[in-house]
Amino acid sequence: MALHGTHPENRLGGYHDGQRRSAAGSGQIAFHGDVYGMNECSRSPIRRRDAASAGAKRRTNQIRSSARPTIPKGALTPTREQSKNSLSNDNSMIFTRRRFLARGAMAASAAALPCLIPASALGRGGTVAPSERIVMGGIGLGGRGSYDLSVMLSQPDVQWVAVCDVRKGTREAAKNAVDRKYSNKNCAAYVDLRQLLAERTDVDAVLIATGDRWHALASVLAMRAGKDVFCEKPACLTMAQGQMVVETARRYARVYQTGAQRLSEPHHVFAIEMARSGRLGPIHTAYADCRWRDGMRHDWLPAEPEPPKDELDWDAFLGPSPWRPYNGGYLNAGWYHFYDFATDVAMWGAHTVAQALAGLDMDNVSFIEFEYAGPDKTMVTRLSNGVKLVLFRVSGSVWEPCQFWHGACGERFDGPEGWAAAADGYSRTDVSSPALLLEYKTVLADYRARTQRPLDHVRDFLDCIRSRRLTVASPEVMYRSMNICLAADICEHLKRNLKFDLRQAEFVGDPEANRMRSRAMRAPYTA
Numbered sequence: 011m012a013l014h015g016t017h018p019e020n021r022l023g024g025y026h027d028g029q030r031r032s033a034a035g036s037g038q039i040a041f042h043g044d045v046y047g048m049n050e051c052s053r054s055p056i057r058r059r060d061a062a063s064a065g066a067k068r069r070t071n072q073i074r075s076s077a078r079p080t081i082p083k084g085a086l087t088p089t090r091e092q093s094k095n096s097l098s099n100d101n102s103m104i105f106t107r108r109r110f111l112a113r114g115a116m117a118a119s120a121a122a123l124p125c126l127i128p129a130s131a132l133g134r135g136g137t138v139a140p141s142e143r144i145v146m147g148g149i150g151l152g153g154r155g156s157y158d159l160s161v162m163l164s165q166p167d168v169q170w171v172a173v174c175d176v177r178k179g180t181r182e183a184a185k186n187a188v189d190r191k192y193s194n195k196n197c198a199a200y201v202d203l204r205q206l207l208a209e210r211t212d213v214d215a216v217l218i219a220t221g222d223r224w225h226a227l228a229s230v231l232a233m234r235a236g237k238d239v240f241c242e243k244p245a246c247l248t249m250a251q252g253q254m255v256v257e258t259a260r261r262y263a264r265v266y267q268t269g270a271q272r273l274s275e276p277h278h279v280f281a282i283e284m285a286r287s288g289r290l291g292p293i294h295t296a297y298a299d300c301r302w303r304d305g306m307r308h309d310w311l312p313a314e315p316e317p318p319k320d321e322l323d324w325d326a327f328l329g330p331s332p333w334r335p336y337n338g339g340y341l342n343a344g345w346y347h348f349y350d351f352a353t354d355v356a357m358w359g360a361h362t363v364a365q366a367l368a369g370l371d372m373d374n375v376s377f378i379e380f381e382y383a384g385p386d387k388t389m390v391t392r393l394s395n396g397v398k399l400v401l402f403r404v405s406g407s408v409w410e411p412c413q414f415w416h417g418a419c420g421e422r423f424d425g426p427e428g429w430a431a432a433a434d435g436y437s438r439t440d441v442s443s444p445a446l447l448l449e450y451k452t453v454l455a456d457y458r459a460r461t462q463r464p465l466d467h468v469r470d471f472l473d474c475i476r477s478r479r480l481t482v483a484s485p486e487v488m489y490r491s492m493n494i495c496l497a498a499d500i501c502e503h504l505k506r507n508l509k510f511d512l513r514q515a516e517f518v519g520d521p522e523a524n525r526m527r528s529r530a531m532r533a534p535y536t537a
Contacts, residue, residue, distance in 0.1 A: 138167040144475055147172035147210055147237075148217040149203045149228055151184035153343060154242055155219030158269070159184060161468050162217060162240075163191045168472065172210050174200040176323040177341075201323055203228055207235040214238060215265070215475055223331045223351045226251035229266065230258045230537045238265040240471050243360035244353050244495070245488045249515055250528035252492045254537060256485040267471040267481040268488040270364045272419060272432075274467035276454055278365055280439045281423060281430040283453045284446065285369030290425030293397060296370060297422040298362035299415070299433065300401045300498075301408040303386070305352030311337035330531035354502060355389075355401060356495035358408075358419055363401070364483065364491035365421040365432075370397060377518065378494060380501040380508045389498055401498055415440060500526045 146168055151159055152175065162168055170191070173184040181199050188197035200206040206213075215238035218228045226246040229239045239259075245268045246252040259266045272278040285293050313335035316324050324336045331350045338344075345351040353360075370393075378399070379392045389401040402414060414422045420433030428442035441447055454465070463470050463482055474481045490512065497510045500523050509518040517523040531537070 143167050143169040144472060145169050145171055145212050145214045146216065147206055147213045148184060149174045150218060150220030150224065151175050152177065152180040158217050158219050159187060165468065165472060170197065172198040172200060172206055172213060174203045174206045176201060176326045178321045202326060204231065207232055215240065218242065221345055221351060222247060222353065224329045226255050227330050227535060227537055229255050233258045233262045233264040238475050240267045240269065242269040244356040244492060246492055247353060248528045249493055249496055252489045253515065256489050259485045265474045265478065265481060266485045268483045270361050270483045271467035272361055272365055273368060273482050274465055274470055276465050277432040277436040277439045279457055279465060280450060280453055281421065281432040282365065282369040283457050284430040285423035289427065290423055290430060291427035293370060293423050293425045295398045295400060295424040296366040297400045297402050297414050298359060298366040299418065299420040300355050300359045300362065300403045302358040303354060304346045304357050305349050305354045307348045310334050311339045314338060330535040332532060353496065353499055355498040356492060359401065359495035360492060361419050362421050363494050364487060366399060367491055369423050376513055377509060377511050380498060382501050382506055
């Protein structure tokens with residue numbers, strides 16, 4: 011951003027090339043294009059040495075007089091009205107001495123006034139200069155999106171300029187939050203994310219916190235429009251959508267972070283690092299909390315009258331999902347329960363499977379086997395390197411403590427030297443022996459030194475926008491963890507064991523399962 015000062019133009023009868031002046035009387039000035047002449051009434055007497063020289067002088071003066079334009083009588087004398095308005099913005103070519111001096115005084119006063127620029131515009135006082143701020147927009151800002159918006163608004167190097175939501179109330183609430191932050195009314199509000207992406211070429215990055223059905227498509231459209239993306243999880247409904255996100259980020263060289271924020275929280279990072287660094291010995295079992303069940307219903311709710319489009323754009327709400335009639339029960343996270351809009355294992359597995367994989371050596375893992383145990387049963391999977399990945403789920407409350415952790419969205423690593431676990435609500439990681447916690451600060455310091463990452467998920471995203479390196483929850487991290495979650499969903503649907511090739515992203519020898527790796531996207535909401 012460049013700062014442009016205002017410089018008033020003070021002509022003051024000033025000259026330019028080709029302009030000359032003629033004066034008469036008491037210092038009056040008039041402009042006559044390229045021709046000029048001094049008043050013939052010279053105060054110095056002309057000395058005529060002889061008649062011949064005097065005649066030559068007269069002939070010369072006659073030639074000059076004939077070349078000079080005729081000035082009407084009184085043209086150089088200002089009228090009473092002109093004198094009264096001598097300091098107006100009149101652009102006539104006639105000036106009095108008083109008018110000339112008055113304008114000169116005004117110009118001198120204007121030049122003497124200080125140009126006041128806020129310190130924030132210069133990046134002083136702990137602020138970030140406007141030219142160094144990351145310009146952001148938000149798409150889908152209800153529920154989790156409103157929380158993300160509040161976190162990102164608190165970042166000193168972020169400037170929020172646009173919001174988008176298909177629901178008027180949510181859209182206006184988001185705009186008001188941004189306007190309150192900056193004490194103005196400048197935040198633009200959009201109904202259609204495609205319009206925001208097309209019009210706002212000033213936007214560097216977008217937050218995408220729509221319903222799950224929109225995550226992958228919105229991310230792809232945003233990256234094609236040249237925006238970096240922070241997308242909430244689950245990042246995709248299908249394996250095909252996940253692959254589309256990976257390929258788009260790679261093709262357009264965009265920074266992408268999926269919202270698996272526990273990968274950046276200290277107690278989770280400590281558990282992951284204890285497993286990854288070998289402090290627990292070779293890990294033989296990892297656990298991921300997948301107790302949240304959803305996305306299994308295939309029925310329709312009864313049709314209800316649609317709200318006005320300005321209140322809710324129902325077609326855009328559905329997006330790429332199959333059409334169905336409006337019912338208010340789909341709003342306010344009611345869509346979670348329906349297959350067309352959501353996933354099942356991936357609802358929490360998008361977090362916890364990514365957390366579990368982060369502590370394992372996955373470089374040489376080629377496939378994973380899923381063992382179907384029945385509905386609401388824990389699913390045991392086996393990686394090709396012999397490690398068990400347990401997708402823990404039981405009936406009942408998802409918030410209750412269990413034998414592996416207390417809290418929600420937990421992960422645990424078991425090795426011959428002990429175990430470490432973390433979940434929401436922890437101040438420190440759970441460990442098998444208090445001695446393992448003696449290195450808590452050291453392990454976290456080593457992680458930060460090795461990765462050069464903050465223990466802050468949003469901050470990691472913003473830092474990567476500047477450095478252009480991969481985020482902690484990069485497209486590849488998202489894709490691998492989501493493929494395992496979605497393969498588990500397909501195992502639940504088919505109610506039988508499956509084997510999945512992680513490198514080829516396909517089920518081994520199972521055409522029926524492979525057909526479930528994608529879903530049709532409803533036009534015009536396609537990529």
